[in-house]
Amino acid sequence: MSESSDEQAAMQHYLVCGTEDCQKNGQFYCNACHRPLCEQCRNKHENTPNTRNHEIVLYRYRKQQLPLEKCQDHPTRNVDIFCRECKTPICSKCSTMKEHEGHKFDDLEDIYAEKYALLQGEFKKIQKYFLPTSQDLKTGIEEDVKQIKKIMESIRTSMKAEAKSLKNLVDEVTSENVEHTHTMEKSLLEMLKSQETTYDDYITYLWKMSDQFQEYLSITNHKLLFKSKTLKIQPIPETTKPIPPVFTAGQFNKDDIKKLLGKVNFSNIDPAKRKIQPMEAVTAHMKSTEKQLEQSKEKSDMKQTLSLSSSVTKVCREYSVPGVNKACHVSVDKSGRLWVSDWSGNLVQTDLQGKQLQKIKACTQSAGYHTASQDGELIYTDQDKKMIYRITPDRKITEFIKTGDWTPISIHSSCINGDILVGMFRKVTRYSKTGKKIQNIQRDNKGQELYSVPYYITENINGDICTSDYNKDTVVVVNKSGKHMFSYTGQGSRFCPWGICTDILGHILVCDIVNESVHLLDQGGEFLSVILSPQQGIKSPRALCVDDENNLYVGQDGTNIVTVYKYL
Template sequence: MHPRRSAQEVLLCDLCETVPLQSHCELCNINLCVNCVGKHLSDSSKDHNIVPFIKHIKSTPNNPKCPKHANKHCEMFCEKCDVPVCSTCVTSGKHKGHDISDVLEKLSAKTESLQKDLEELESRIYPRYEEMASGVQTEKSELETNYGKLTTAADQQGEALHREVTAIVNQRKSDIQEMKNKHMAALDKNTDEITQRITELRKIIEDLKKILNTKDVSLTSTYKSRNGEFRQLPPEVRVTLPSLSPQKINTEKLREMFSSLSPLSINTEQGDTMKSAEAVSSPPVKPLLDEPRVTATIDTGYRPLYSVSCLSEDQVWTLGENKTMKLLNLQSKLLTSIQTKSGIPPRDIAVTRDGDLVYTDDSNNTVNLIKNKQIQTVITLQGWRPGYVCCTADNDLLVTMDSDDWKQSKVVRYSGSTEKQSIQFDDQGRPLYSSGGYYKHLSENKNLDICVADCNARAVVVVNQSGKLRFRYTGHPSNTKQSFNPRGITTDSQSHILTADINNNRIHILDQDGQFLRYIHCDKYYPCGLCVDIRDNLFVAEFDTAKVKKIQYL
């Protein structure tokens, strides 16, 4: 072990290496004991500035000691090797030719990075973990209550079945008693008939005995025999006793009569990835204009027009009632047109982050990507029909779809051709989206919420990134003419949600929590498809006029 080091890390004088240090020469960068200070100051060839060592360590960064050169401190930093180095290390062969920086500058940069990490951990990440832990505890505390409700419901169902069984048993007993009474009445009647005959027979027997004993000729000559009458015995009552034939209890049918219990589903979903502090920094606030204004009108030539998707500030893809998708500029000039593979009009279109066009085709249940005018089928569905599509911030695709029998609907997230997420039910197992509805436009908000304009349900359904329901917006109370009928939907840099109310010819603007902010009125041209460009200009596809209007509303 080096004589200046021990298990307790006692710091010794750099000169004598035997006595604990007490002072430091800031100009020579050497540690000194009280005995060596005078010796050091005797060297008049250099300037010296002796300070107490404790003052020195408070004002000087703690440069690490070099692990390879025991008497050296690392005053430099090798950028390639990402390690602190001393002057001897730099001149050695290992770090030769490497970029070397000042260790204090590196320390400053690292310290700033550490400070940012600490701030993010304390202010954002740790509170989220505490929030999640609190949520789990709340769910655990509610567990007894919720399962108690299930047990109570089972007891109530059992009591109802008991009442029905008791009623059936009582009815059977009543039927048995009625049969018994009828049986007894028949026997009583038969007894009365036999008893009457017995009485008559006793009288006849007594009279015959008297006649025989008196030997009276008159009585003997007048006697009329009734034996023939009594040889015909009274009718016998024969009753077949009823029997009770108990049926074998069908346990399965009995279970079917009882309320069903859905299976316990415990899913461990991938946790949300928190964005860094830089990524969630608020965008510049853009207040809503009191009077939105139309800045351009594009005539698409369709009849009618269904959808619009922005490629840039002055170029939009459009979709109408034919197999051709058109790219137009603000002057209505046709730049490009693409026909679907199937020759059938697509269901919806969207532009990816790379500027490629995506379209859904429910005639052959495919999602297709157009790159360099070449159509690639990226998704083929079985048992489901693709509906509307949007591209996310991560360049994933979100697709609404309906089952072939139109009884189920869901939103599915794809990365390329790979399914990453399926969103169909809420926490209670109820469908999030209406079944059988044709129109379900969707958009991802800046906070990563997924917003669906469910026309059939007459609601905007918003779930978070994990697919948990946040809220439903069913229109504003001022909707007095016709009911809320959302079609197109889009979001902007302010996390506003904009949805086209086609029945009432206006666009609803909501905040990210579903609070109504205001309308954009659209005359009487039935707004259908919506999209927003990178500068928050709104493009509205008008169903009837087949025009796209560019609107400034912020």
């Protein structure tokens, strides 16, 4: 079945049980048989001697089946083992051969399942984050294209308007200059007209003088000619030639025009980077949605995708737990009842109104030593007796697991498959829900010890095992195979982690008793925020627990009060 087919199958109304002739909802999955099981067949599977130790999980947490591949050296055998030294897949018979003598082997199906889950996660990231986010960015670019075109068209309109304004000014100045030439022409013509009148008058004068001279020339009596007055001709009037105006061309070029007009330049401001939505927000959305699909049959009111709230809100519920002097650890069972313990070995159960239902004397000088199971039981450790006990819903206490030479400190019941995770001095041990030891985790890939005193332990939604180590002042996280993923050492010079839990979005919440605060980390160990501090009225937080309604229970040192907060 392809990845997309798997997703579609998981989102159908139900998967059919793999048991022959059973058509019920196969909501569970047997990793050993590789088939879905309904609740009834699961119970039968768990109670059948041949299959009681099979690992049964919710369908969404199933292990991918290893594809069948025949061994080249032993064609009748399937390849199902991985040799660490040779770094090659082999069959079980190959592991007995001389060339693999003394080598260490891993279950190839576990490696395949881990790689498959990794690739599946990367595929989901592409489908749910990278592609949609890139498409959103592309859509943003398309919007920017429209905006740029709009802005550039506005600039061009402004430039044309400015040029038109300049042209109007040029026309206005030219019109004034032309008008001035008319004035100058009129003045010159008036001057020439005056000169013309002068010569007209002088010519008239000359004609008059000419008549006089002619009259004198016609006199017969010469004696009278001599006696007459001598006529003198007035000189020709002098006038000046007009000096015409000279046109001086303007001194300008294209650059001068450019200086007069506005221009467009790129801004020297550094461009802002496009906002890319963090993957954490999207993956949180994905995980929340998946969790809701899984719980939709049991919790019909959980219909909206959860996300981090902008602030932490104190809910109306606040429990004053009788019988304990400090709320050092809190567990919430399926009915919503509280189990609260202090540092003196008092373990008390209360109802939803804070009324004490039962009290037992457990181990002393311990922290996260109890946990509520999927079956409604409470499981707790006793350091002195090196024993793990369980309390059934009918209040019966029975011995469950003997830890031998190892001292159990902290404990957690897996919500994924019911496994029991136990923090001990210098190691973490995984037991099946029937009490069978199936895994020890002690060292990282460099051979260094991972743990010293893991006071609190929990499991994340991806199977990661999270511990707060008192001696190391460190939160240590390994994956379900025991591979060290990361360590968190706080945000300041000092960090002392105590209570630790995870939520439906894969966040890790941990108390810092030095700074009296609660830190919020993402699934990969990245610090997100301090969600509770003295500013929110919290004092000496020691215990943390998140219930099925995503309420955060916080127990405080020095008081028997457990306060409930909402931060999702």
